[in-house]
Amino acid sequence: MSYVVVMGDDPAGRDLVATSLRDAGYPIVLAHLDEPPSALLADEGIELAVCRADSPGSPALSLLETVRRLRPGLPAVLVTHALTELDVSGSPPPELVSEPFAPEELARAAARALGRLVQEAPPGHADTTLVGLLANAIETRKPTSNGHSERLASIAVDLAEALGLRDAAVATVRTGAMLHDVGYIGIPEQILLKPGALEPEEGAVMRTHTVVGDQLLAPLAELAAARPIVRSHHERWDGHGYPDGLAGESIPLAARIVAVADGIEAMSAHRSYRTTLTPREIVRE
Structure with a gap:
């Protein structure tokens, strides 16, 4: 099964992002800032990282960058009220969502970011993974x-x-x-x-x-x-x-x-x- 990992500088902000994505049908894994990135990525089902960050150099942003160094090509979404201040390294560049956000806006950003799987993964793998994740989102959205x-x-x-x-x-x-x-x-x-x-x-x-x-x-x-x-x-x-x-x-x-x-x-x-x-x-x- 494929998952979206959600990280954030504070539990309340992280959980708000996670709840919005979960309500949109995305299976969620919550990341803790004291958790080793290697342990977080031990789950091969993680296909997207979503980060809610407050400022440059924030713990969640650092975790996101480390995770993307360990898993090159991992798609990402960055949620923040400081869009003009943040510079996120790694490729592909993350989808950006400005706070405050509408749940539908966040869900669409996640779908766009998952499109990176299609471009980066081996032929036949990306579309199968993406279709499975989106189909699961549909079923979860409307049980x-x-x-x-x-x-x-x-x-x-x-x-x-x-x-x-x-x-x-x-x-x-x-x-x-x-x-x-x-x-x-x-x-x-x-x-x-x-x-x-x-x-x-x-x-x-x-x-x-x-x-x-x-x-x-x-x-x-x-x-x-x-x-x-x-x-x-x-x-x-x-x-x-x-x-x-x-x-x-x-x-x-x-x-x-x-x-x-x-x-x-x-x-x-x-x-x-x-x-x-x-x-x-x-x-x-």
């Missing part, structure tokens, strides 16, 4: 999903193979299916987890998850092929979907496949308010 993305991806792959798509296109369908709801990271919790029906303005915010997800993946070159799926999986053949009102074959094929798989998964999964539909009933729908 009621309960394996939805994995089930949907399996169905989408079957559909893509049945249509005769090439292996690379099938792989893109799987990645896009796993990440189709990654935009949930940017949706306020009170809307995302609301138990009842959404008010019209809340529904409008919820529908932005397609655009938010597309924007989150924009800096990640290796995931570029998945972006049309993330953005367009709620488009509809009749043009009444969102966010762009695409219709018919103007909707990317991979997005259409994932949309169908999404419907199949929803109808075949157990719901407290209805029984699971049979394959024949699903085909009728």
Whole structure:
């Protein structure tokens, strides 16, 4: 499993950052300033370091620099109210977040920083690691999903193979299916987890998850092929979907496949308010 390690000059500031990332779905490991960096990095699952620092030469900033010397190429996010005063060594440069910050801003910075994995790691490793971490973030952000993305991806792959798509296109369908709801990271919790029906303005915010997800993946070159799926999986053949009102074959094929798989998964999964539909009933729908 992949983790984000969070360090800070004071426990309160560190914990605020950690809570914001945890609420966004990122698995967290807290670093203690008296902990040897080598022990901190003993966990090979650490894929991102997030530091909340007060000033140049602060203990947390020193720890971040030491950790990045021991683990070259480790992506990082620096959270501080002193952006113009801090000079952080190491490559790649960290994503910067100015205090006070919005939780969505921090989550997006983490997603951008994780894009470094795609550029620095061996081919085939980075995108697998990143997809796994983001998919876990989606599931954690919305616990009621309960394996939805994995089930949907399996169905989408079957559909893509049945249509005769090439292996690379099938792989893109799987990645896009796993990440189709990654935009949930940017949706306020009170809307995302609301138990009842959404008010019209809340529904409008919820529908932005397609655009938010597309924007989150924009800096990640290796995931570029998945972006049309993330953005367009709620488009509809009749043009009444969102966010762009695409219709018919103007909707990317991979997005259409994932949309169908999404419907199949929803109808075949157990719901407290209805029984699971049979394959024949699903085909009728």
